[in-house]
Amino acid sequence: MNRELRRAALEALLAVEPDEKLAAVTSLARVASEPDPSLELAEPPGVPGRPDRPVLVAPGAVASRAVATDEGRAALLHALAHIEFNAVNLALDAVWRFPAMPRAYYFDWLRVAAEEALHFRLLCERLATLDRVYGDFPAHDGLWEMARKTAGDVLARMALVPRTLEARGLDASPQVRAKFAAAGDVASAAVVDVILRDEIDHVAIGNRWFAFLCGERGVPVGATYERLCREHAAPRLRGPLNLAARRAAGFSEEELAAMARIRLES
Numbered sequence: 001m002n003r004e005l006r007r008a009a010l011e012a013l014l015a016v017e018p019d020e021k022l023a024a025v026t027s028l029a030r031v032a033s034e035p036d037p038s039l040e041l042a043e044p045p046g047v048p049g050r051p052d053r054p055v056l057v058a059p060g061a062v063a064s065r066a067v068a069t070d071e072g073r074a075a076l077l078h079a080l081a082h083i084e085f086n087a088v089n090l091a092l093d094a095v096w097r098f099p100a101m102p103r104a105y106y107f108d109w110l111r112v113a114a115e116e117a118l119h120f121r122l123l124c125e126r127l128a129t130l131d132r133v134y135g136d137f138p139a140h141d142g143l144w145e146m147a148r149k150t151a152g153d154v155l156a157r158m159a160l161v162p163r164t165l166e167a168r169g170l171d172a173s174p175q176v177r178a179k180f181a182a183a184g185d186v187a188s189a190a191v192v193d194v195i196l197r198d199e200i201d202h203v204a205i206g207n208r209w210f211a212f213l214c215g216e217r218g219v220p221v222g223a224t225y226e227r228l229c230r231e232h233a234a235p236r237l238r239g240p241l242n243l244a245a246r247r248a249a250g251f252s253e254e255e256l257a258a259m260a261r262i263r264l265e266s
Helices: 005-014 018-031 070-097 103-128 142-149 154-182 186-217 221-231 243-248 253-265
Strands: none
Touching (some): 018 070, 070 103, 070 142, 070 154, 070 186, 103 186, 142 154, 154 186, 154 221, 154 243, 186 221
């Protein structure tokens, strides 16, 4: 019997082991029925489900290693895998947590969860070539910390996770790809290409639903975004900006100009 989509997404989110979670995400489209936007689900203990490893440390305590070495490449691949594992959880959380959204919203984030799961799998395959597995290096919890901050409002979630944190990944991708390429790791560089292609669409989904919600609530996009960044202490904008990717993800020229000014003033 098919399970209601949002409830099934919560079950997948609670899965602890990566293989179990990826299998649950893969089965969602097959076993889940239409979402019920009216369903009010209480948050159970154990959100998000994740394994005992990696050990979570403060962001500044995550070691940086030279990518020219196998150990350094493994550390970078692991950091990317951790981001993608969190991204799976974030997409599933967006599905179950927020009621009263249009049907398309839930299916958008279900697709994002499946694509993030693929990214995680590809990165783990690259780690395996270096005799490493997910959990071998410490990691930080910055992405999920923002999920906690925005758990009470879908508008804030759309503003500050896909539109802010994931958009930072668009900016970082060219440099990350260049590091792998310079180290002669063309296979890992190709995985970064796949991730960037998909993440442009994921950020675009966040932009689209943020604009939709601003319109529904009758609030301005730009001023509302700036207010939410202040209220939730969003990370400061870094550079250089990947303008082509951000344009493809739906950021307006006005927004990009404002971001450039922020960079110059910071």
